[in-house]
Amino acid sequence: MNDLNPTLQPVFDEILARNPGETEFHQAARELLDSLGPVVARHPEYTDAAIIRRVCEPERQIIFRVPWVDDAGQVQLNRGFRVEFNSALGPYKGGLRFHPSVYLGIVKFLGFEQIFKNALTGMPIGGGKGGSDFDPKGRSDAEVMRFCQSFMTELYRHIGEYTDVPAGDIGVGGREIGYLFGQYKRITNRYESGVLTGKGIGWGGSLVRTEATGYGTVYFANEILKARGSSFEGKTVIVSGSGNVAIYAAEKAAALGASVVACSDSSGYVVDEKGLDLDLLKEVKEVRRERLSSYAEARESARFVAAASAPGTSVWDVPCDIALPCATQNELDGDHALALVRNGCTVVAEGANMPCTPAAVKVLTEAGVAFAPGKAANAGGVATSALEMQQNASRDSWSFAHTEERLEDIMVGIHARCLETAETYGAPGNYVAGANIAGFIRVADAMLALGVI
Numbered sequence: 089m090n091d092l093n094p095t096l097q098p099v100f101d102e103i104l105a106r107n108p109g110e111t112e113f114h115q116a117a118r119e120l121l122d123s124l125g126p127v128v129a130r131h132p133e134y135t136d137a138a139i140i141r142r143v144c145e146p147e148r149q150i151i152f153r154v155p156w157v158d159d160a161g162q163v164q165l166n167r168g169f170r171v172e173f174n175s176a177l178g179p180y181k182g183g184l185r186f187h188p189s190v191y192l193g194i195v196k197f198l199g200f201e202q203i204f205k206n207a208l209t210g211m212p213i214g215g216g217k218g219g220s221d222f223d224p225k226g227r228s229d230a231e232v233m234r235f236c237q238s239f240m241t242e243l244y245r246h247i248g249e250y251t252d253v254p255a256g257d258i259g260v261g262g263r264e265i266g267y268l269f270g271q272y273k274r275i276t277n278r279y280e281s282g283v284l285t286g287k288g289i290g291w292g293g294s295l296v297r298t299e300a301t302g303y304g305t306v307y308f309a310n311e312i313l314k315a316r317g318s319s320f321e322g323k324t325v326i327v328s329g330s331g332n333v334a335i336y337a338a339e340k341a342a343a344l345g346a347s348v349v350a351c352s353d354s355s356g357y358v359v360d361e362k363g364l365d366l367d368l369l370k371e372v373k374e375v376r377r378e379r380l381s382s383y384a385e386a387r388e389s390a391r392f393v394a395a396a397s398a399p400g401t402s403v404w405d406v407p408c409d410i411a412l413p414c415a416t417q418n419e420l421d422g423d424h425a426l427a428l429v430r431n432g433c434t435v436v437a438e439g440a441n442m443p444c445t446p447a448a449v450k451v452l453t454e455a456g457v458a459f460a461p462g463k464a465a466n467a468g469g470v471a472t473s474a475l476e477m478q479q480n481a482s483r484d485s486w487s488f489a490h491t492e493e494r495l496e497d498i499m500v501g502i503h504a505r506c507l508e509t510a511e512t513y514g515a516p517g518n519y520v521a522g523a524n525i526a527g528f529i530r531v532a533d534a535m536l537a538l539g540v541i
């Protein structure tokens with residue numbers, strides 16, 4: 089790890105002391121602070137007003153009990169979280185994650201990333217994130233519904249169109265948003281469409297929201313390629329994960345002429361040299377909610393590599409020109425990055441939040457691989473959520489083509505803002521510095537204007 093700027097070291101020491109054991113939050117905060125040296129040198133007003141210390145402390149953290157009854161009549165118990173991190177730019181905005189690994193440190197890292205990602209979109213949204221250690225895997229629809237209803241029975245008092253607007257993340261898709269919205273409506277007796285995003289198209293959702301994070305990541309990667317005189321045409325692409333972000337990243341990359349030859353889930357990975365059959369992948373993952381091995385069983389050109397039977401190998405061993413990590417945090421480490429570099433990969437764009445470890449980012453950057461951090465590359469999802477909020481507020485509903493055009497413009501704008509800011513602050517071509525500094529400055533200026541609150 090590099091030494092931090094002397095003004096920032098005490099801030100990081102304070103984060104470590106105040107948030108013990110929250111390693112993912114420490115990692116995300118450190119990554120931001122690593123970029124802010126040139127900012128504190130140029131803007132003493134931020135230090136004078138303790139902006140950096142304040143932005144690292146959530147405005148509010150809510151932790152609650154979520155009891156529910158399973159299909160066998162047994163009472164189950166989970167823990168719910170909502171971290172309302174920063175509302176300088178607008179209502180808290182960010183997804184809910186249902187996964188057994190969820191604890192406060194994960195929710196805080198995600199909420200922290202969300203502040204700067206949302207700022208980068210240029211839209212009026214603050215940063216927050218939530219979730220639960222509930223594991224939807226293997227649960228019936230009725231169990232998921234009862235869990236969601238119990239979760240919302242506490243969450244409803246903390247959220248609202250002008251306060252905090254949750255959406256989906258790992259383990260939370262259209263089905264869960266439906267159950268959560270239904271319970272919110274029942275408890276409050278209000279059809280408040282703007283309280284959640286990722287809603288179904290028939291009841292206040294926006295076209296393109298389902299596709300937006302994956303499509304947006306590919307639009308961002310496409311801008312990187314264009315800046316290097318290249319394109320997706322004829323390129324070999326791998327994605328990790330096979331959920332919402334991965335599927336639609338693969339779809340857009342294929343639409344731009346790439347061959348997407350591999351994807352993964354937590355049980356292993358699939359290699360399909362003929363290019364992934366995305367209809368089959370959607371059927372397996374979105375409809376049947378099965379493991380990836382079912383994909384390989386149904387497709388002759390595909391082979392499945394089970395994680396348990398092949399320790400030490402991963403989807404990152406599959407040769408590619410472009411890698412899109414779209415599964416989860418810290419899924420791509422230094423050794424995986426070395427494998428990508430050895431195999432000739434030239435672009436890595438994060439569809440997931442913080443999927444690359446700091447060691448991986450170092451390897452990629454030193455090898456000259458263009459690296460796009462999640463807070464820039466995957467901002468298309470939350471940006472389209474903000475478009476959903478706009479449609480809800482104006483009681484309108486836009487066409488797919490119009491909404492996708494808005495999404496593409498936003499991603500092109502974020503890419504340009506990252507490059508310009510990196511150049512201005514002495515790190516030309518560095519998307520990490522550009523994204524961190526541009527996102528931070530927008531939030532910091534708003535916080536300065538709003539006073540000490």
Ligand SMILES: NC(=O)C1=CN([C@@H]2O[C@H](COP(=O)(O)OP(=O)(O)OC[C@H]3O[C@@H](n4cnc5c(N)ncnc54)[C@H](O)[C@@H]3O)[C@@H](O)[C@H]2O)C=CC1
Pocket residue numbers: 256257258259260301328329330331332333334352353354355414415416417419439440441466467469470
């Ligand atoms: N859904 C959205 O709009 C956005 C999601 N993200 C991020 O994208 C990532 C994926 O989210 P979604 O696609 O929405 O979730 P999802 O629940 O639809 O899919 C998650 C995928 O990751 C895989 N996965 C989880 N843990 C894994 C592991 N340890 N190893 C290999 N695969 C693993 C799962 O099997 C699944 O295929 C997360 O980091 C999320 O925070 C970021 C921006 C917006």
Ligand SMILES: O=C(O)CCC(=O)C(=O)O
Pocket residue numbers: 181182183184202205253254255256257285441466467469470471473
């Ligand atoms: O659309 C949203 O509000 C949530 C998106 C999200 O959770 C993310 O960007 O990580």
